[in-house]
Amino acid sequence: MKAIAIDRNGGPEVLTLQDIATPSPAAGECLVRLEAIGVNYIDVYFRTGTYPAPKFPFVLGQEGAGVVEAVGEGVTDLHVGDRVAYAGVAGSYAQYASVPAARLVRVPSGISANDAAAIMLQGMTAHYLVNSTFPLGPGHVALVHAGAGGVGLLLTQLAKAKGARVVTTVSTEEKAALSKEAGADLIVHYLTEDFSAKAREFTAGRGVDVAYDSVGKTTWEGSINALRPRGTFALFGGSSGPVPPMDLQILNAKGSLFATRPSLAHHVATREELTMRAESLFASVLAGDLKLRVEHTYPLADAARAHVDLEARKTTGKLLLIP
Numbered sequence: 001m002k003a004i005a006i007d008r009n010g011g012p013e014v015l016t017l018q019d020i021a022t023p024s025p026a027a028g029e030c031l032v033r034l035e036a037i038g039v040n041y042i043d044v045y046f047r048t049g050t051y052p053a054p055k056f057p058f059v060l061g062q063e064g065a066g067v068v069e070a071v072g073e074g075v076t077d078l079h080v081g082d083r084v085a086y087a088g089v090a091g092s093y094a095q096y097a098s099v100p101a102a103r104l105v106r107v108p109s110g111i112s113a114n115d116a117a118a119i120m121l122q123g124m125t126a127h128y129l130v131n132s133t134f135p136l137g138p139g140h141v142a143l144v145h146a147g148a149g150g151v152g153l154l155l156t157q158l159a160k161a162k163g164a165r166v167v168t169t170v171s172t173e174e175k176a177a178l179s180k181e182a183g184a185d186l187i188v189h190y191l192t193e194d195f196s197a198k199a200r201e202f203t204a205g206r207g208v209d210v211a212y213d214s215v216g217k218t219t220w221e222g223s224i225n226a227l228r229p230r231g232t233f234a235l236f237g238g239s240s241g242p243v244p245p246m247d248l249q250i251l252n253a254k255g256s257l258f259a260t261r262p263s264l265a266h267h268v269a270t271r272e273e274l275t276m277r278a279e280s281l282f283a284s285v286l287a288g289d290l291k292l293r294v295e296h297t298y299p300l301a302d303a304a305r306a307h308v309d310l311e312a313r314k315t316t317g318k319l320l321l322i323p
């Protein structure tokens, strides 16, 4: 089969289309013929080496949707022909992937493969952030960075659905328009405006209840400065680079703050939690309450172009690779 693999860490040029053996499903696994593959910022971290690849060649990609082509020994609840999707299992930049059945969710008939691949990783991330990391409700104000990004658009919509008000940051006018459509109450152009000051002004000086920060290096300090006393700094990524080592005393000085660095894996670790989050998101999409934005689809062979665009901040919403 064809797959996009890396033989070493580096820039987008290390992503090469390779012929590798089609996996055969081990016990407890299903072979999935992929129809849509999600591109996520975590793929950049694995490509560059920010997150170490377990071995080389390493097939990138953590998310996909498709059809069960074969089942391994002991798999009884999924069958050939079932439509499935998953996130958090390495090796999806390929025509086929062998995935533990316990990590697969069934895709309802009203949801296309593209939509399923657009929702699993970024959608479940947004879901755990607003429900588990800092459960939002009416009266809360949340700060969401990169508001027009893959996670950003979904996180804004889910936060609004909880009754919270949302302040987002974006880098361009076009992204501001998309963030507004997603429901943001205040949109700050963080390249030219002081988002902490704007967020404070928006909350009449009090500060926001939670800062969901996926940008990291260039925003973490401003996020902390935007929080109310006892507010929560939820750092869930570093698209601008990692946050430098931090003296925990800052949490005292800025008002008994809470800081957490959550990850999707720990929020879908059980079958119950995985299906609860995925099914809740599918239901919201089917009800028309959650809008997906799949603007960028690339042939699998053009994965490098997808990475160039993502890192150059040229993209909005979800990027997919089509095998």
Ligand SMILES: NC(=O)c1ccc[n+]([C@@H]2O[C@H](COP(=O)([O-])OP(=O)(O)OC[C@H]3O[C@@H](n4cnc5c(N)ncnc54)[C@H](OP(=O)(O)O)[C@@H]3O)[C@@H](O)[C@H]2O)c1
Residues within 6 Å of the ligand: 039, 040, 041, 042, 121, 122, 125, 146, 147, 148, 149, 150, 151, 152, 169, 170, 171, 172, 175, 214, 215, 218, 236, 237, 238, 239, 240, 241, 262, 263, 264, 265, 310, 311, 312, 313, 314, 315, 316, 317
């Ligand atoms: N912890 C978890 O469980 C988890 C799960 C999923 C994703 N994440 C994290 O969430 C973040 C968003 O992921 P995504 O896949 O949805 O990507 P994305 O938000 O669609 O793309 C990244 C965005 O970050 C912003 N950005 C700010 N500074 C940047 C810089 N120096 N270089 C590149 N981008 C920059 C850009 O938006 P502007 O142009 O508007 O600034 C860019 O579009 C990533 O940090 C990812 O690691 C974490």
